[in-house]
Amino acid sequence: MAHGHSGKDHKAYDQSIELALASRVGGKGLPDTAIDAAFAAVGTALGRVNKEVAAGGLPFITVAAGADDLPAIREAAARFLGNGPVTDIVFLGTGGSSLGAQALAQIGFNQVAGLGRVDAPRLHFFDNLDPFTFDVTLARLPLATTRVLAVSKSGGTGETLVQTIAVITALDKAGLRPRISELVLGISEPRREGKANGLRDLLEPEGVSFLDHDTGIGGRYSVLSNVGLLPAAIAGLDIAAIRAGAKSVIDTLAAEDVREIPAATGAAVNVAAALEGKGITVLMAYTDRLERFTKWWIQLWAESLGKDGRGSQPVGALGPVDQHSQQQLYLDGPDDKLFSVITLDVKGAGPAIDADLAARAGQAGFGGKHVGDLVAAQGLAMIDTFASNGRPVRQIRLSRLDEFSVGALLAHFLLETVLAGYALGVDPFDQPAVEEAKILAKQYLAEGKG
Numbered sequence: 001m002a003h004g005h006s007g008k009d010h011k012a013y014d015q016s017i018e019l020a021l022a023s024r025v026g027g028k029g030l031p032d033t034a035i036d037a038a039f040a041a042v043g044t045a046l047g048r049v050n051k052e053v054a055a056g057g058l059p060f061i062t063v064a065a066g067a068d069d070l071p072a073i074r075e076a077a078a079r080f081l082g083n084g085p086v087t088d089i090v091f092l093g094t095g096g097s098s099l100g101a102q103a104l105a106q107i108g109f110n111q112v113a114g115l116g117r118v119d120a121p122r123l124h125f126f127d128n129l130d131p132f133t134f135d136v137t138l139a140r141l142p143l144a145t146t147r148v149l150a151v152s153k154s155g156g157t158g159e160t161l162v163q164t165i166a167v168i169t170a171l172d173k174a175g176l177r178p179r180i181s182e183l184v185l186g187i188s189e190p191r192r193e194g195k196a197n198g199l200r201d202l203l204e205p206e207g208v209s210f211l212d213h214d215t216g217i218g219g220r221y222s223v224l225s226n227v228g229l230l231p232a233a234i235a236g237l238d239i240a241a242i243r244a245g246a247k248s249v250i251d252t253l254a255a256e257d258v259r260e261i262p263a264a265t266g267a268a269v270n271v272a273a274a275l276e277g278k279g280i281t282v283l284m285a286y287t288d289r290l291e292r293f294t295k296w297w298i299q300l301w302a303e304s305l306g307k308d309g310r311g312s313q314p315v316g317a318l319g320p321v322d323q324h325s326q327q328q329l330y331l332d333g334p335d336d337k338l339f340s341v342i343t344l345d346v347k348g349a350g351p352a353i354d355a356d357l358a359a360r361a362g363q364a365g366f367g368g369k370h371v372g373d374l375v376a377a378q379g380l381a382m383i384d385t386f387a388s389n390g391r392p393v394r395q396i397r398l399s400r401l402d403e404f405s406v407g408a409l410l411a412h413f414l415l416e417t418v419l420a421g422y423a424l425g426v427d428p429f430d431q432p433a434v435e436e437a438k439i440l441a442k443q444y445l446a447e448g449k450g
């Protein structure tokens with residue numbers, strides 16, 4: 001990784017819900033009655049989670065806390081990159097088969113808006129289906145030095161299948177089909193009796209090998225399994241540090257007092273907000289490298305909790321840029337939101353601001369400071385402004401953004417979501433409502449509609 005440390009010697013993050021409480025931010029904050037009721041429900045949910053893990057359930061937790069599979073993941077990454085030059089890596093997959101990998105890749109300064117390529121290879125995540133984007137990309141990519149990782153838990157997602165078909169066709173046209181087993185790799189569930197797996201059917205006859213997607217881990221819970229960690233290893237990240245960060249959070253589940261557990265506290269503040277009729281939960285991160293993290297979290301929260309008429313609308317925001325687009329609404333619009341602000345200790349980081357030039361720009365106060373000083377001041381000012389306007393805000397503060405801390409954050413939000421789901425009385429692991437439009441789309445395609 002170009003910056004930061006992957007050491008395990010620092011606390012991954014600090015969380016505080018103080019400024020979400022009515023006692024601190026006035027009438028519009030969350031009252032003690034709601035917080036107490038939420039902690040009671042989350043305490044019961046925690047007991048259930050711990051019991052299920054002890055009984056061998058919830059493998060997304062046990063896998064995330066382990067390390068036995070890491071050598072195999074590293075080997076697969078090394079084999080995938082091979083010996084020859086690799087200029088580009090294409091990731092096919094959508095939702096939980098892509099967003100976690102994107103969140104991790106961003107920690108290593110990949111996929112950061114405005115930054116473009118830092119080091120080779122370039123990473124391309126095609127989690128959306130767009131005929132023009134894909135056409136242009138396939139035409140421009142140097143296919144002989146490109147590697148493709150196709151990920152689908154079910155092996156049946158239409159977007160991923162048509163992209164994979166297009167890749168095979170492009171490799172064929174480029175005369176590279178004989179090399180496909182070297183250029184392409186898959187991750188999918190093992191074949192199951194009576195269940196089709198289109199991705200394996202497409203690629204295995206070509207000689208392409210697969211890593212098994214854990215059948216007990218749903219896509220949106222898979223980031224700390226090989227689904228997220230193989231791309232992370234390919235991107236050069238320290239996957240042992242990611243797992244160490246995750247384990248540091250998972251280990252807190254054993255604490256006696258539910259209020260001492262950060263993930264349980266995060267679940268409780270969200271459940272309390274739901275009890276108070278706040279239908280929107282905003283996650284605002286003050287660092288470019290957590291932008292995809294917020295997208296990953298949006299799927300996790302929305303698909304896990306939005307059912308039976310329950311759940312809250314997750315909104316991802318980036319600071320400071322979104323202060324210039326959404327702050328007005330956040331502070332002065334409907335009081336229907338809980339805010340969670342993630343800040344990074346960036347004081348002293350980034351370019352120094354020349355004093356003379358700052359004075360010439362009419363901002364003498366910027367002189368002698370660093371860009372990071374301004375961002376740090378903005379994050380803190382935003383948090384305090386939420387509070388002074390009576391808008392409940394939870395703070396999460398990172399001292400560093402590295403593999404260890406992102407592993408911890410990922411585990412935190414995975415656990416927070418499951419605890420909130422159990423506390424709200426919904427099943428956080430299914431997504432029955434997403435099937436209807438998929439079936440209809442296939443019917444319309446057959447009928448030529450659209």
Ligand SMILES: O=P(O)(O)OC[C@H]1O[C@](O)(CO)[C@@H](O)[C@@H]1O
Pocket residue numbers: 094095096097151152153154155156157160219220303431434
């Ligand atoms: O990994 P798969 O099976 O291709 O599914 C991709 C995504 O599609 C969904 O099933 C929703 O349509 C998500 O839950 C999942 O993460």
